[in-house]
Amino acid sequence: xxxxxRPPITQRRVQLMxxxxxxxxxxxxxxxxxxxxxxxxxxxxxxxxxxxCGQPAFNGGDWEASRKVVRHTVRTFSxxxxxxxxxxxxxxxxFHGAPLEFEKESDRASVEALGRRxxxxxxxxxxxxxxxxxxxxxxxxxxxxxxxxxxxxxTGEAATRLLGSIAGLTVAPFGEGEQCCGxxxxxxxxxxxxxxxxxxxxxxxxxxxxxxxxxSADMSCLMHLGxxxxxxxxxxxxLHAVQVLRDALRQGGLI
Amino acid sequence: xxxxxxxxFAANLRADTRESVHxxxxxxxxxxxxxxxxxxADPNRLRQIAGEIKQHxxxxxxxxxxxxxxxxxxxxVIVHWASTAEAANEAVYSILQARGAKxxxxxxxxxSEETELGHFLEKRGIECVETDLGEFIIQIDGDHPSHxxxxxxxxxxxxxxxxxxRHGLGAYNDDPETITxxxxxxxxxxxxxxxxxxxxANFVVAxxxxxxxxxxxxxxxxxxxxTKCHIAMIGIEKILPRDxxxxxxxxxxxxxGTGQQLTVYTEFIRGPKAAPxxxxxxxxxxxxxDNGRSEVLASDCREILRCIRxxxxxxxxxxxxxxxxxxxxxxxxxxxxAVLSPLLAGxxxxxxxxxxxxxxxxxxxxEVCPVNIPIPDLLLxxxxxxxxxxxxxxxxxxxxxxxxxxxATQPAAWKLAMFGGKIMNVLPAKYIPVxxxxxxxxxxxxxxxxxxxxxxxxxxxxxxxxxxxSAKSEG
Ligand code: SF4
Numbered sequence: 001x002x003x004x005x006r007p008p009i010t011q012r013r014v015q016l017m018x019x020x021x022x023x024x025x026x027x028x029x030x031x032x033x034x035x036x037x038x039x040x041x042x043x044x045x046x047x048x049x050x051x052x053c054g055q056p057a058f059n060g061g062d063w064e065a066s067r068k069v070v071r072h073t074v075r076t077f078s079x080x081x082x083x084x085x086x087x088x089x090x091x092x093x094x095f096h097g098a099p100l101e102f103e104k105e106s107d108r109a110s111v112e113a114l115g116r117r118x119x120x121x122x123x124x125x126x127x128x129x130x131x132x133x134x135x136x137x138x139x140x141x142x143x144x145x146x147x148x149x150x151x152x153x154x155t156g157e158a159a160t161r162l163l164g165s166i167a168g169l170t171v172a173p174f175g176e177g178e179q180c181c182g183x184x185x186x187x188x189x190x191x192x193x194x195x196x197x198x199x200x201x202x203x204x205x206x207x208x209x210x211x212x213x214x215x216s217a218d219m220s221c222l223m224h225l226g227x228x229x230x231x232x233x234x235x236x237x238x239l240h241a242v243q244v245l246r247d248a249l250r251q252g253g254l255i
Numbered sequence: 256x257x258x259x260x261x262x263x264f265a266a267n268l269r270a271d272t273r274e275s276v277h278x279x280x281x282x283x284x285x286x287x288x289x290x291x292x293x294x295x296a297d298p299n300r301l302r303q304i305a306g307e308i309k310q311h312x313x314x315x316x317x318x319x320x321x322x323x324x325x326x327x328x329x330x331x332v333i334v335h336w337a338s339t340a341e342a343a344n345e346a347v348y349s350i351l352q353a354r355g356a357k358x359x360x361x362x363x364x365x366x367s368e369e370t371e372l373g374h375f376l377e378k379r380g381i382e383c384v385e386t387d388l389g390e391f392i393i394q395i396d397g398d399h400p401s402h403x404x405x406x407x408x409x410x411x412x413x414x415x416x417x418x419x420x421r422h423g424l425g426a427y428n429d430d431p432e433t434i435t436x437x438x439x440x441x442x443x444x445x446x447x448x449x450x451x452x453x454x455x456a457n458f459v460v461a462x463x464x465x466x467x468x469x470x471x472x473x474x475x476x477x478x479x480x481x482t483k484c485h486i487a488m489i490g491i492e493k494i495l496p497r498d499x500x501x502x503x504x505x506x507x508x509x510x511x512g513t514g515q516q517l518t519v520y521t522e523f524i525r526g527p528k529a530a531p532x533x534x535x536x537x538x539x540x541x542x543x544x545d546n547g548r549s550e551v552l553a554s555d556c557r558e559i560l561r562c563i564r565x566x567x568x569x570x571x572x573x574x575x576x577x578x579x580x581x582x583x584x585x586x587x588x589x590x591x592x593a594v595l596s597p598l599l600a601g602x603x604x605x606x607x608x609x610x611x612x613x614x615x616x617x618x619x620x621x622e623v624c625p626v627n628i629p630i631p632d633l634l635l636x637x638x639x640x641x642x643x644x645x646x647x648x649x650x651x652x653x654x655x656x657x658x659x660x661x662x663a664t665q666p667a668a669w670k671l672a673m674f675g676g677k678i679m680n681v682l683p684a685k686y687i688p689v690x691x692x693x694x695x696x697x698x699x700x701x702x703x704x705x706x707x708x709x710x711x712x713x714x715x716x717x718x719x720x721x722x723x724x725s726a727k728s729e730g
Contacts (some may be wrong), residue, residue: 027709030709031712051663057659060638061640148617178622182573182615187690191261192695194262194574233697
């Protein structure tokens with residue numbers, strides 16, 4: 001179980017971990033995160049020295065390399081503000097993965113402390129700030145892919161709750177929603193056959209409900225699924241849930 | 256090594272085999288889910304409790320093993336200890352020899368697959384007949400089980416009908432009922448001719464010495480009814496503390512394994528027949544098999560010893576569904592096998608160290624496991640061990656992390672790389688000699704590189720909140 005105890009949110013100020021994927025490819029997701037948080041009156045700090053959460057090497061088995069990156073992340077996100085991440089996977093790395101690879105390390109406590117104040121952004125909005133419905137408007141039918149690293153966390157429910165409350169928006173359930181999309185980090189390149197076959201099954205289920213967009217809390221899954229779909233010549237529109245929240249505010253004239 | 260072997264295996268797998276494995280495991284998972292969630296308000300709590308019971312056993316094996324031995328002996332059972340596969344096979348063989356036995360019928364037991372008991376005995380002139388229908392088909396085909404509960408999940412009935420025909424069990428007929436009847440007619444004689452019946456055990460209770468067996472075909476019961484000697488080959492982790500723990504564990508085993516509320520046959524065996532019983536074995540032997548389990552117990556993956564071999568993690572696993580059980584090159588496939596097989600391999604660990612890589616770490620296995628084993632965490636620990644021990648099999652097709660970790664610890668270098676990545680927008684991927692990138696692009700497109708764009712937006716926008724809002728309304 002990935003769920004963890006976190007101190008209650010008392011102040012409206014956070015540190016943003018943009019994630020390496022948003023740094024490299026998905027700037028609008030990071031931007032939407034800032035805009036949504038600021039709309040909620042949350043002040044967002046962006047520690048400039050941030051790079052990656054350390055997950056690629058952790059999953060690949062190179063814990064020595066991974067620990068170096070985690071230590072860098074711990075230093076970069078010093079202080080005691082909540083750390084908000086637009087990725088269930090990077091958040092889980094910090095509150096579950098990193099403590100696992102630091103089990104026998106002397107600086108384990110500082111790693112665990114960072115984990116305790118780390119939140120996936122939708123989880124933060126619903127379970128941290130206590131916001132359970134979303135204003136504005138978004139006219140579309142979307143499919144929501146529950147990314148695997150949010151198993152056992154508040155993210156999946158938070159996302160369906162927020163998305164489901166937006167005027168004009170329907171969330172269309174699709175078959176075998178609990179199954180993995182096949183991304184899996186380095187798995188996607190070391191097991192390309194299996195990874196893409198898993199993605200293909202997921203896309204079949206998603207296409208069966210003909211959504212206007214595929215939405216998730218993890219850009220990594222969406223990069224994989226969107227990339228597969230485009231390679232097949234049948235592209236689908238992919239959006240991070242926080243982009244939908246931001247666009248709903250825009251369409252509702254709220255920002 | 257250029258490829259991960261399991262991915263290669265999946266790439267070469269016959270389409271109809273994949274279809275059999277995929278549909279069989281998917282159906283198994285769906286049955287499991289409904290029989291658990293329709294009947295129980297909180298099955299996850301049950302999984303936790305069962306996990307705690309088994310973990311307690313694992314942590315206290317040193318006291319439970321002598322306790323169960325004493326209990327079994329008090330019940331008239333002869334107890335043997337085997338530290339290796341060979342020792343276990345030898346123990347069985349010497350029991351057969353002492354009785355002058357030449358024929359044995361056996362029920363399905365995974366531990367005997369581990370020790371390759373069948374081959375061992377056949378080489379020594381003992382006829383050893385599998386009586387579980389699936390295992391029987393595996394035996395006549397000279398095949399290997401590809402699932403721990405449904406050994407022939409990879410076969411369709413046409414293949415089975417062909418095997419029966421080839422083996423002289425009647426003209427081709429792929430009607431399941433006919434196949435079953437023919438197997439039954441064939442096996443009935445074998446039971447009557449056999450000197451010894453061998454089974455495994457699903458549980459052995461420390462409190463009572465009860466050996467508990469579940470089947471759906473009743474074949475283990477036949478193995479004991481007609482023979483004079485019963486041998487149970489049992490992994491040392493199969494112990495449960497108390498009889499009343501069976502209520503929970505039998506329930507979870509059947510529901511998780513086959514989607515039944517309870518298996519069709521559940522046997523509680525106390526020992527050899529005692530007055531006033533008229534039938535049953537005169538002699539009962541238990542061979543406790545270690546075969547690497549003590550080392551697993553000493554490792555940081557000991558939670559895997561909780562496993563009750565239900566197969567639910569195989570059924571739910573998307574990798575297993577694509578690759579099939581034989582891809583795992585070992586007795587235990589799927590998520591449980593990806594942890595257990597390399598560990599049981601002992602010194603040969605590096606050869607199987609790629610198994611823990613065969614996972615997207617989606618966590619579905621942990622979510623279904625009736626004893627709540629944190630399989631993804633164990634896979635990760637074994638990946639680390641594989642890397643540390645320099646396993647080539649594990650390293651295959653894995654992107655190296657050295658350069659990445661340098662960049663990711665130096666913000667200046669990181670920012671430069673964010674900028675430099677833009678080259679990918681102009682240079683076609685095939686000219687970029689990074690294997691991981693090639694593998695990615697073989698199956699998927701890459702989105703446009705926008706390295707640093709978020710940071711420059713942050714820098715160039717005026718003050719937060721208010722200004723962002725006005726900028727938006729203008730745009
Ligand atoms: S690991 Fe868990 S789910 Fe898998 S076979 Fe064992 S008990 Fe069943």
